Amino acid sequence: MIQNIDIHMRMRSGFLLNHSTFTKYLSKSPLTTPPSQVLLMSEFKPFKVWTRWRPLEGIEARTGEIYCQSHDGEGQTLSRISITLQHQAKSLLQREQSWTSGFSFNGIFQPNDSNHDVFERVVSPAIPDVLRGKSCNFFAYGHSGSGKTHTIIGYEFEHKNELGLCLASAHHLARKLSVINAQSTVSKFGIGLRVYELRKNKAIDLLNDGHECFVREGPDGRIHVRGETELLENGKVRVRPITTRPCWDFVQLQDELQQGLMGRETATSSMHDQSSRTHAIMELEVITKDLLEARIQVNERQSELVPVGKMATDIYIEEQTRAILLTADGKYVSNPDYKIDQERIDAAERKKAEFESAVQKAEEYEAEVFTATARVHPCIGGKLVFVDLAGAEFLSTSNTNAIKQTPLEKQQGKQINTDLLALKEVIRARSLNQSRIPYRSSPLTMVLREHFEATPDTRSAMILTVSPSEDQFGATMNTLKYGDLVGLANARSSFAPSAGQKKGQCIP
Ligand SMILES: Nc1ncnc2c1ncn2[C@@H]1O[C@H](COP(=O)(O)OP(=O)(O)OP(=O)(O)O)[C@@H](O)[C@H]1O
Numbered sequence: 208m209i210q211n212i213d214i215h216m217r218m219r220s221g222f223l224l225n226h227s228t229f230t231k232y233l234s235k236s237p238l239t240t241p242p243s244q245v246l247l248m249s250e251f252k253p254f255k256v257w258t259r260w261r262p263l264e265g266i267e268a269r270t271g272e273i274y275c276q277s278h279d280g281e282g283q284t285l286s287r288i289s290i291t292l293q294h295q296a297k298s299l300l301q302r303e304q305s306w307t308s309g310f311s312f313n314g315i316f317q318p319n320d321s322n323h324d325v326f327e328r329v330v331s332p333a334i335p336d337v338l339r340g341k342s343c344n345f346f347a348y349g350h351s352g353s354g355k356t357h358t359i360i361g362y363e364f365e366h367k368n369e370l371g372l373c374l375a376s377a378h379h380l381a382r383k384l385s386v387i388n389a390q391s392t393v394s395k396f397g398i399g400l401r402v403y404e405l406r407k408n409k410a411i412d413l414l415n416d417g418h419e420c421f422v423r424e425g426p427d428g429r430i431h432v433r434g435e436t437e438l439l440e441n442g443k444v445r446v447r448p449i450t451t452r453p454c455w456d457f458v459q460l461q462d463e464l465q466q467g468l469m470g471r472e473t474a475t476s477s478m479h480d481q482s483s484r485t486h487a488i489m490e491l492e493v494i495t496k497d498l499l500e501a502r503i504q505v506n507e508r509q510s511e512l513v514p515v516g517k518m519a520t521d522i523y524i525e526e527q528t529r530a531i532l533l534t535a536d537g538k539y540v541s542n543p544d545y546k547i548d549q550e551r552i553d554a555a556e557r558k559k560a561e562f563e564s565a566v567q568k569a570e571e572y573e574a575e576v577f578t579a580t581a582r583v584h585p586c587i588g589g590k591l592v593f594v595d596l597a598g599a600e601f602l603s604t605s606n607t608n609a610i611k612q613t614p615l616e617k618q619q620g621k622q623i624n625t626d627l628l629a630l631k632e633v634i635r636a637r638s639l640n641q642s643r644i645p646y647r648s649s650p651l652t653m654v655l656r657e658h659f660e661a662t663p664d665t666r667s668a669m670i671l672t673v674s675p676s677e678d679q680f681g682a683t684m685n686t687l688k689y690g691d692l693v694g695l696a697n698a699r700s701s702f703a704p705s706a707g708q709k710k711g712q713c714i715p
Contacts, residue, residue, distance in 0.1 A: 290684060321369060384398070400453075451494070488593070519556055
């Protein structure tokens, strides 16, 4: 029998992890985010912004190509982009027919650049960080059909040059780990793969037959993505974490990833009929067998604690309820015939404490395994996270090539746009240094918070995928404007004025 049990219920039922142990692990445990509700400027964590133009596709050639120029800033590593419509579009005002960004882009990929070129410039420099145990995140952002899936996952698995960033990174990382493994007799390092997609308010575990998971903010202010809670036959409750599949070589990982992604939902967008209708998140974490086993032990102990904690709460409530009476005029008064059985309550609390202590021990053991493995090599826990966002719908009436959608597909398109609007607001709030970042607006932004707040010394990046087709000018401009906001915030943060430097000197 499977039941969905709200994570908060575990707290109400008295299931509380030891706080210091809990905090210690959350920084490296999968799928949890730091508890910051308010992101202060001092905590602002920028990431790089790249743009990738995709080639013009057959039918698009009829409507023409956007005129695009890029300019490198003098003495800067950042570039700016100008785009102009070559043909007059009646639906747009004159001022809407061209646009120029600030110096906000770390690099611009041209239509003939391969996935391998993108990997070499964007992700490859981050691998040494991952091998030092850090976390690096890569997002593809762009409208439907602009090339996000092509970039992050890829479509041609037989051609090494066209592997998407996720697989190209896995290939690279697996090679590095095999060298490390050859030198170590103590630990064998592998890649723990997690693949899930966000559909509306749920996370779907693609490595576990599409089981539903829930994105929730815990009472500790952290975001948890956890699988279904099951009530087993022996009365045990199991809170399933999202699946981590250990992969010991690249071929195994590629098989697992491809298999998992087959369960991803695709449908017709206004641009094409194989559109990803969900946001897919792929995590590659450096793991060992011992670490995964220690995590399983933590999960087992937590599962054992849930019913015991609930029992303690139930007994307490039962005793309190028996001790009061409801009078005919609707008032609660003490029941003179019942004396609270404090011994019963205390016995249940003692049992709960015993199980809490078992959880704590399992967590401490996990920490020991982690620390001991990190002494062998610091790569343990290093993470690469790839996010293939569902494409924003291009709703312009001027798009004569738009494909017809069913009402359900239109509805999905609206949901995607709502999520991406929330993302845009988060990006805007960050770029304006607002004290409150609206991460709670959508499950997407809740999950992405961890990635947005990644440590400042990582090489995390957003890749804006854009189409050169004139009939997608508005969507392309919107994507570039998002990136511009992020890039300018990046510049502000990186070039925060030091003594003697004028405020805003590096910002156009
Ligand atoms: N850089 C590129 N080089 C060659 N082909 C590309 C490139 N980018 C995209 N394409 C092709 O364009 C089409 C649409 O790309 P893709 O499916 O990656 O878009 P998307 O942004 O993921 O769309 P959606 O959000 O609707 O899923 C695919 O056929 C893809 O192979």
